[in-house]
Amino acid sequence: MNLPRTLLPRAPAPLRLREPLRAAAGALLGVAAAGGLARLLVEGQIGADPLIVAPIGASAVLVFAVPASPLAQPRAVLGGNVVSALAGVSCTLLISHPALAAACAVAAAIFAMSLLGCLHPPGGAVALGAALALSGGGEPLGYGYALAPVGVCSALLVLAGMAYGRLSGHAYPHRVAAAPSPHDTADPAPDRRFGYTPADLDAALAQYGELLDVAREDLDALFRQVELQAHRRLHAEIACGEVMSRDVIKVLADQSCESALAFLREHDLRAAPVIDAAGRCVGMARRAELAAGTGKPVEAVLDPFVHKVRPGTPIEALMPLLSSGAAHEAMVVDEDRVLVGVITQTDLLAVLYRAHVVEAVVSARGV
Known part of the structure; x- marks a missing residue:
């Protein structure tokens, strides 16, 4: 075993300067708010010394530097610190030997946090802090230690993390949006x-x-x-311009809804792109909205949220969009946003099928 290499693993990829600054600013505001407001809530005053415990600093590292970590989520921060405080106080009340009480406090905190699903590394320091009260010859801390300052500071830090996350564009608590079912069924996307x-x-x-x-x-x-x-x-990149439909059936923004609806029915279409006088794509017109828009121009009922790509965009870029059901088509526009083509789910399926056939032929020939 190469001991130096084991002890000094490869460093992670460096972050942009903006991210460390964001985390540091968040910790500055979060710890200041937690300490200052904790004294105000508990004692009714703001003193020169904040009411805070050292492990809150470690919690702040997780909340503001790695907000997506499971160890940094509110359940872990609040639950882990409070449970660890209770474990630490219990060990000091049951065990009179300071060193043994300290060891048992950390062990009990790890066990309790793991069992309750709120593992939070700073919790070990919270438990140890309770046990160290014995080593200085002081009296054991009571269970109120878990409420204040530990519980109050942890809750305030979580609230500060939520507020700062909203301001800085990093959602906290961290959640991964589930892939939606296109038709609200039990089937995955x-x-x-x-x-x-x-x-x-x-x-x-x-x-x-x-x-x-x-x-x-x-x-x-x-x-x-x-x-x-x-x-x-x-796979070789295929550009959207190579597979798009060029003879696009479209309606005009100033066209009447009645005329556009008849046009869609004539071509057996449920929807069509809408263009303005300059040929720019401004949205999508669908039968239901057109039928309800009698007496109005198409621009009054169109859906402005249209997925647009350039002719040179690789077709692979549309795979997540069209295969997930999030959209049924994408508009291909030039640099002036003029509509030049459309790519549908059917076009994507044809590209994938053709690529599969080519791969099979190449494999059979041993190329």
Whole structure:
């Protein structure tokens, strides 16, 4: 074993300066708010000395530097610190030997946090802090220690993390949005029905046998991105302009809803892109909205939220969008936003099928 290499593992990729500054500013505000407001809430005054315990600083590192970590979530911060404080106080009341009480306090805190699903590393320091009260010859802390300052400071730190996360654009608590079912059914999104399954991920985590500081949902989202990147690397990029439909059926923004609806029915379409006088795509017109918009121009009822790409955009960039059911089509526009084509789910399916056929032919020829 190479001991120096083991003790000094490869450093993580450096962060941009903005991220450390964001975390440091958050910790500055969060710890100041937690300490100052804790004294105000508990004693009714703001003193020169904040009512705070040292492990709150470690909690702040997690909350503001790695807000996506499971160890930094509100349940872990508040539950872990309070449970650890209770464990530490209990050990000091039951064990008179300071060193043994300290060891048992940390061990009991780890066991309790793990059992309750609120593992939080600073909790070990909270428990140890309670036990160290004996080593200085002082009296054991009472169970009120878990409420104030530990509980109050932890709760205030979590609230500060929520407020700062909203201001800085880093959602806290961290949640991974579940892939929506296109029709509100029990089936997963289409792009998640093939490839690895949630059961595969659970089995891999069980076989790994180690506790990871990453939520299962984050791993799933990361692996989906890895799949997409691997597909882009292993397959030649096909541009949207190569496969788009160029003879696009479209309606005008100033056209009447009655005329546009008749036009869609004539071509057996449920929706069509809407363009302005300059040919720029300004939205989508659908039958239901057109039928309800009698006497109005199309621009009054159109849906302005349209997914747009350039002709040179790789078709792989549309795979998550069109395969998940989030959209049924994407508009291809030039640099002036003029509509030049449309790519639908059917076009994407044809591209994938053709790529599969080419791969099969190449494999059969041994190329």
